[in-house]
Amino acid sequence: MRRFLSAHDRKLFLTLTGKDLVHMKGYRKYFTKKVVWFLITFVAALILNFILPRLMPADPVAAITGKLVGSTTDATASARIYERYQEEFGTNKPMWEQFFTYIGNLFKGDLGTSFSQYPRKVNDIIASAIWWTIGLQLPAIIVGWLLGNILGALAAYIRKGFDKVLMPLSLFLSSIPAFGMAVILLVLFAVNFKIAPVSGAYGFDMIPNFSWSFVWSVITHYQLPFWSIVLVSIGGQAIGMRSMSIYELNADYVKYARFLGIKDKKIVGYVFRNAMLPQVTGLALSIGTMIGGALVAEIIFSYPGLGSVMYSAVTAADYPLISATTLIITLMVLIVTFILDIVYALIDPRVKAAQFD
Amino acid sequence: MKNTLRQVFHSGKFVAGFSIFVFILLMMIIYPLINPGNPLERIGVGTFAKPGTYVSLYDSVSSDRETLRLADADENRIKSMMSMEDRVSMVAWFTAMDISVEGVDMNDTDALLTMWRENYDEKARPAGMTKAQRNFYVRLNNSITSANTAEVLSVTETNSATGEVVDKGKIDKTDYVNVGDVANVKTLPLGTDNFGRDVLKELVSACGTSIWIGFIAGIVATLIGLLLGLLAGYLGGIVDDIIMFVTNIFTVIPSFVLLILITYSLGQDQRGATTVAVVIGLTSWVWTTRSVRSQVISLRNRDHVNLSKLSGHSLMRIVMTDILPYIASYVVMAFILQVSSGILAEAQLSLLGLGPKTTEVPTLGLMMNWAMLYSAHLNGSWWAYFPVILTIAGISFSMNLMNTGLDQVFNPTLRD
Numbered sequence: 001m002r003r004f005l006s007a008h009d010r011k012l013f014l015t016l017t018g019k020d021l022v023h024m025k026g027y028r029k030y031f032t033k034k035v036v037w038f039l040i041t042f043v044a045a046l047i048l049n050f051i052l053p054r055l056m057p058a059d060p061v062a063a064i065t066g067k068l069v070g071s072t073t074d075a076t077a078s079a080r081i082y083e084r085y086q087e088e089f090g091t092n093k094p095m096w097e098q099f100f101t102y103i104g105n106l107f108k109g110d111l112g113t114s115f116s117q118y119p120r121k122v123n124d125i126i127a128s129a130i131w132w133t134i135g136l137q138l139p140a141i142i143v144g145w146l147l148g149n150i151l152g153a154l155a156a157y158i159r160k161g162f163d164k165v166l167m168p169l170s171l172f173l174s175s176i177p178a179f180g181m182a183v184i185l186l187v188l189f190a191v192n193f194k195i196a197p198v199s200g201a202y203g204f205d206m207i208p209n210f211s212w213s214f215v216w217s218v219i220t221h222y223q224l225p226f227w228s229i230v231l232v233s234i235g236g237q238a239i240g241m242r243s244m245s246i247y248e249l250n251a252d253y254v255k256y257a258r259f260l261g262i263k264d265k266k267i268v269g270y271v272f273r274n275a276m277l278p279q280v281t282g283l284a285l286s287i288g289t290m291i292g293g294a295l296v297a298e299i300i301f302s303y304p305g306l307g308s309v310m311y312s313a314v315t316a317a318d319y320p321l322i323s324a325t326t327l328i329i330t331l332m333v334l335i336v337t338f339i340l341d342i343v344y345a346l347i348d349p350r351v352k353a354a355q356f357d
Numbered sequence: 358m359k360n361t362l363r364q365v366f367h368s369g370k371f372v373a374g375f376s377i378f379v380f381i382l383l384m385m386i387i388y389p390l391i392n393p394g395n396p397l398e399r400i401g402v403g404t405f406a407k408p409g410t411y412v413s414l415y416d417s418v419s420s421d422r423e424t425l426r427l428a429d430a431d432e433n434r435i436k437s438m439m440s441m442e443d444r445v446s447m448v449a450w451f452t453a454m455d456i457s458v459e460g461v462d463m464n465d466t467d468a469l470l471t472m473w474r475e476n477y478d479e480k481a482r483p484a485g486m487t488k489a490q491r492n493f494y495v496r497l498n499n500s501i502t503s504a505n506t507a508e509v510l511s512v513t514e515t516n517s518a519t520g521e522v523v524d525k526g527k528i529d530k531t532d533y534v535n536v537g538d539v540a541n542v543k544t545l546p547l548g549t550d551n552f553g554r555d556v557l558k559e560l561v562s563a564c565g566t567s568i569w570i571g572f573i574a575g576i577v578a579t580l581i582g583l584l585l586g587l588l589a590g591y592l593g594g595i596v597d598d599i600i601m602f603v604t605n606i607f608t609v610i611p612s613f614v615l616l617i618l619i620t621y622s623l624g625q626d627q628r629g630a631t632t633v634a635v636v637i638g639l640t641s642w643v644w645t646t647r648s649v650r651s652q653v654i655s656l657r658n659r660d661h662v663n664l665s666k667l668s669g670h671s672l673m674r675i676v677m678t679d680i681l682p683y684i685a686s687y688v689v690m691a692f693i694l695q696v697s698s699g700i701l702a703e704a705q706l707s708l709l710g711l712g713p714k715t716t717e718v719p720t721l722g723l724m725m726n727w728a729m730l731y732s733a734h735l736n737g738s739w740w741a742y743f744p745v746i747l748t749i750a751g752i753s754f755s756m757n758l759m760n761t762g763l764d765q766v767f768n769p770t771l772r773d
Contacts, residue, residue, distance in 0.1 A: 037605070044606045048615065053622040171761065175753035177701050179708055179725070180746035187734050198735065243764075285608065289698075292613030296705045300729065314621065314710045322621055326614045333611050 030345050038338045045330045049323060050102055111324040116316030122324045125309060132201055133305030137294050140229035145283055148237025153272050156245030174235025178293035182228040182300040189224060196224050199302040225301045229294045240282055244275040277348050284340035288333045364766050371762025377755035388561045396562035396719055401553030405738040408548040413541035418512055420534040435501055436466045443497060447473055450494055453483035548740045551731035556740055563719040564748055567700050570634040574699030577638025579692045582645025587676060590653025604646050612640040620711040630713040637702045645691045652684045686767045690760050697756035704749055721749050
């Protein structure tokens with residue numbers, strides 16, 4: 001939703017979300033404030049992750065017991081299984097005690113045991129999936145962002161024909177859901193033209209190692225998921241950059257610079273630098289949505305990342321695994337947002353000068 | 358108001374988006390009138406029947422016949438009967454006879470048949486071919502050329518009481534029936550899905566449910582966002598701080614994650630379409646809040662608002678008459694985006710297996726989920742998923758267009 005807000009809106013956002021930038025005495029203070037915010041949101045995420053599932057009427061342990069016991073009618077057996085699970089997951093203890101156990105385990109780096117892949121630890125599952133997700137999504141989102149911004153800036157600068165074609169096209173591209181783009185690319189290139197593999201992250205007959213054939217297999221498997229995420233994110237970014245650039249091109253300082261007879265090339269440089277800034281915050285603010293879409297796209301390709309882990313966890317009602325994936329994804333989004341905030345402060349001189357507003 | 362509307366409908370983008378949306382809405386209303394019935398009814402026993410018109414074989418046997426002598430009938434019949442295995446065998450024969458098969462396209466029936474007729478020789482003994490294999494080719498050749506000889510199908514009826522088989526007549530190769538005379542003809546423009554359901558009927562119904570979900574989610578999110586944004590922006594101070602604290606937290610925590618946690622905890626039985634919609638709305642108010650708040654802050658110190666305050670008007674009245682009309686356009690734009698992202702959120706949830714329960718209504722996301730579960734994308738059943746993707750993209754596209762149009766009307770700097 002963020003990506004379609006108008007340029008004027010974004011400016012306002014900036015001034016207002018930038019409220020914390022006002023009266024700042026410099027970068028260090030800004031940094032401290034961002035760290036504090038990071039911690040606060042992280043704690044909030046932890047609490048939500050803990051409390052939301054427990055607020056609900058359904059008892060996850062009962063559900064799991066039910067699934068496990070199945071058609072067995074032996075009441076004592078199922079009661080014993082239920083108690084055993086209650087013990088293991090600690091649901092028989094008071095809420096606050098559960099919370100502290102949960103936090104304690106987290107700090108020990110223990111995310112619990114998976115139900116569906118018992119006795120595999122959730123840590124192992126996440127650890128084997130997370131690098132695929134980061135390796136896929138981080139480059140894809142960055143490339144999509146860059147390409148989108150270049151196209152949007154060009155559209156704003158050239159206008160006329162290019163803009164007339166590019167705008168509706170970007171709008172349509174960004175309307176296609178990430179999973180839809182994934183399916184279309186998969187069917188076109190993997191099923192019909194057979195120039196790309198259908199699923200997975202490497203050949204199914206391979207064992208991960210550092211041989212050339214394995215690396216090549218990873219590269220070929222990488223293409224379709226990568227481009228499906230890139231294509232989807234280009235559209236939204238291009239639209240944002242275009243309206244931001246037009247907004248800047250109409251700004252007073254541009255007119256003034258033209259009066260002064262400054263070369264067009266130089267003005268354009270300034271304009272796009274100014275238009276880029278909100279795009280960085282834009283990325284920080286939309287990264288959550290983008291990752292969400294990209295995770296679903298992973299499922300289409302059976303890419304062994306967090307999206308697929310979450311999918312199998314949901315289908316198998318593997319409660320600890322779901323909760324761990326959501327937590328890890330939140331943490332990833334928080335970290336990326338944090339980094340972008342810091343980058344933003346580095347490239348926006350106003351933060352350093354502290355003369356905002 | 359009238360002026361604003363006229364202005365809005367002068368924007369080409371808005372009108373284009375609006376037309377697409379109205380077209381989709383009209384389809385949703387009109388199609389069920391033409392083709393009534395339960396969209397979840399399983400009409401096909403198999404999975405993924407191809408799109409097209411299905412003619413009852415049983416009824417066509419007893420329909421009135423006409424004899425038509427069509428020149429290309431035999432040729433067409435042979436072509437439709439030539440299976441892939443036959444084609445592969447033919448090419449194998451050529452290879453065994455050292456006839457160059459370079460440039461032969463197995464899917465080009467005409468070229469393959471001409472080549473076969475020119476080259477096949479019953480008496481030839483390709484090297485390394487057994488008698489059984491040679492006989493196979495004789496049969497294959499017969500089946501390809503025998504279309505010229507008169508073969509007649511006979512229809513029999515089995516008496517269920519005695520088990521006696523009664524001859525009911527013959528079917529000639531030149532017998533034709535008029536499709537209009539056949540009692541049962543069913544057109545499935547988009548075939549059937551994995552459950553044997555009529556995809557088009559299901560799609561129209563799913564489209565309606567998804568738009569409903571989008572609207573509910575949009576209304577919930579917009580109401581919460583509007584209320585919080587107005588409070589934070591107009592009152593300021595501690596109220597603003599608290600609301601913004603919460604809003605900032607929820608800006609960073611991805612709503613997608615919250616959505617997964619809540620819908621999963623709700624459990625499959627609790628998840629009706631409307632419940633899912635409300636949950637989506639509850640997790641996506643953040644942007645509206647921020648947007649409304651920033652607008653209100655820029656408004657609250659304007660002269661007309663101050664004048665109202667000095668006149669002693671109540672808070673309610675100031676908000677209703679002096680603030681809301683000014684931000685109405687933003688709220689409408691935000692609402693449109695909420696609707697389209699609500700539809701998308703439902704689709705993503707359903708793909709994860711967390712969508713509305715599957716027994717009541719189809720949604721676009723559920724259709725997509727089913728198609729993926731039954732590998733429609735791998736077995737070539739494009740009709741099961743492509744129309745769904747196109748519909749989702751079409752709805753979001755129309756809404757985004759409307760939004761861009763509105764944006765240009767209300768933000769003159771963006772006009773072309």
